[in-house]
Amino acid sequence: MKLFRxxxxxxxxxxxxxxxxxxxALGAVEKQPLNLNAIGMFFVFVxxxxxxxxxxxxxxxxxxxxxTAGGGITGFQNGLAIAGxxxxxxxxxxxxxxxxxxxxxxxxxxxxxxxxxxxxxxxMAERLRNLGRYTFADxxxxxxxxxxxxxxxxxxxxxxxxxxxxxxxxxxxxxxKLLFGLDYPVAxxxxxxxxxxxxxxxxxxxxxxxxxxxxxGTSWARARCSQTRSTPxxxxxxxxxxxxxxxxx
Amino acid sequence: MTDIHSTDTQRCERIRxxxxxxxxxxxxxxxxxxxxxxxLGTYYLFMLIVAFAPQWLHAPLGEHRMLTxxxxxxxxxxxxxxxxxxxxxxxxxxxxxxxGAAILEESK
Numbered sequence: 001m002k003l004f005r006x007x008x009x010x011x012x013x014x015x016x017x018x019x020x021x022x023x024x025a026l027g028a029v030e031k032q033p034l035n036l037n038a039i040g041m042f043f044v045f046v047x048x049x050x051x052x053x054x055x056x057x058x059x060x061x062x063x064x065x066x067x068t069a070g071g072g073i074t075g076f077q078n079g080l081a082i083a084g085x086x087x088x089x090x091x092x093x094x095x096x097x098x099x100x101x102x103x104x105x106x107x108x109x110x111x112x113x114x115x116x117x118x119x120x121x122x123x124m125a126e127r128l129r130n131l132g133r134y135t136f137a138d139x140x141x142x143x144x145x146x147x148x149x150x151x152x153x154x155x156x157x158x159x160x161x162x163x164x165x166x167x168x169x170x171x172x173x174x175x176x177k178l179l180f181g182l183d184y185p186v187a188x189x190x191x192x193x194x195x196x197x198x199x200x201x202x203x204x205x206x207x208x209x210x211x212x213x214x215x216x217g218t219s220w221a222r223a224r225c226s227q228t229r230s231t232p233x234x235x236x237x238x239x240x241x242x243x244x245x246x247x248x249x
Numbered sequence: 250m251t252d253i254h255s256t257d258t259q260r261c262e263r264i265r266x267x268x269x270x271x272x273x274x275x276x277x278x279x280x281x282x283x284x285x286x287x288x289l290g291t292y293y294l295f296m297l298i299v300a301f302a303p304q305w306l307h308a309p310l311g312e313h314r315m316l317t318x319x320x321x322x323x324x325x326x327x328x329x330x331x332x333x334x335x336x337x338x339x340x341x342x343x344x345x346x347x348x349g350a351a352i353l354e355e356s357k
Contacts, residue, residue, distance in 0.1 A: 075338075104306070108296075110323075111292070111295070111326055112292070114330065115326065118288050119288060120270055122281040122284050122334075123282075123285055132320075179266075181298075
C-alpha cells in the first residue's frame with residue numbers, strides 16, 4: 001500500500017513539470033483577446049458535469065451500479081456512454097489534426113483505431129460479463145495472487161496514464177489558451193478541472209443474471225474476499241455462458 | 250455447508266452434461282472467432298495494400314475528381330466492422346441468450 005502511495009505521489013509530482021516543459025515545444029499558438037463568454041460557457045459545462053456526477057454517484061450503491069449502471073440501461077443509452085468515453089480529446093483533437101496534417105496516412109491510423117473495437121466485443125465482452133468482473137485486474141486476480149496482480153496493474157495503468165495525460169493536457173491547454181485568451185500557465189489548470197462522468201458497459205443485458213454484488217458500504221475488495229471464501233468450489237467452466245449460476249448459490 | 254456444496258456440485262455437473270451447453274459454447278466461439286478473422290483479415294489485407302501497392306489507392310474515383318479510391322475503401326472497412334458488431338450483438342441477444350436461458354431452465 002505504501003508503495004502505491006509513493007508511486008502515485010511521484011507520478012503526481014512529475015506530471016505538472018513535464019506538461020509545463022512541453023509547452024514551448026509546441027510552438028506559438030496565437031493568443032486571442034480574453035473571451036468572457038467562452039469562459040462562462042466553460043463553467044456552465046463544468047457545473048453541469050459536476051451536477052450529473054453528483055446525481056449519478058448518489059445512485060451508485062454497488063460495483064455493478066458503478067460499472068454497468070446495474071445492468072439496467074438500454075443499448076442506446078450504453079451507446080451514448082461509450083461514445084462519450086470514446087470521443088475524448090484524443091479522438092476529437094488528435095485524429096482530426098492527424099488527418100489534417102498527414103492526409104491519408106492519418107486516415108489509415110483512424111481505421112485501425114475503429115477496427116480494434118469490434119475485436120474486443122467479439123472475444124472479450126461476453127466472457128467479462130459471464131465472469132461478473134469488470135476490469136482486467138479483477139479477472140486476473142480471480143485466478144492469481146490478488147495483491148501482486150493489482151500492484152502490477154497499478155504500475156501499468158500509471159505508466160500509461162502519465163504518458164497519455166501529458167499529451168491530453170498539453171493539447172487541451174493550448175486549445176483553452178486559443179479559445180479563452182488566457183496565458184498557457186493559467187489555461188492548463190483550468191482544463192484539469194474538467195472531469196468526465198460517464199457510465200460505460202461492455203454489454204447491457206436485458207435479462208439480468210443474478211450475480212454476487214457487494215452490499216452497499218462494503219468495499220469491493222472485502223466483498224470479493226468474503227465471497228471467494230464462502231464459495232464451496234470454483235467452477236472450472238467460468239468462461240461458459242451460464243457460469244454465474246455455478247457461483248451464485 | 251456440505252449440503253450446499255453437494256447441490257452446487259450436482260447442479261454444475263448437470264449443466265456441464267447438457268448437450269445444449271456444448272452447442273452454445275461451440276456455436277458462440279465459432280461465430281466470435283470467424284467475425285474476428287473477418288475484421289482482422291480485411292484490415293491486414295488493407296494494410297498490405299497500403300504497404301506494397303499504394304498506387305491502387307491513389308487512383309482517382311473518376312475523371313477530374315479529387316477524391317481517390319482510398320477514401321471510400323477506408324470508410325467501407327469501418328462500416329463493415331460496425332455491421333459485423335451488429336451481427337454479433339443480434340446473435341448474442343437472440344440465439345445465445347435463448348440457449349443460456351434454456352440451459353438454466355433445464356438445470357433447475
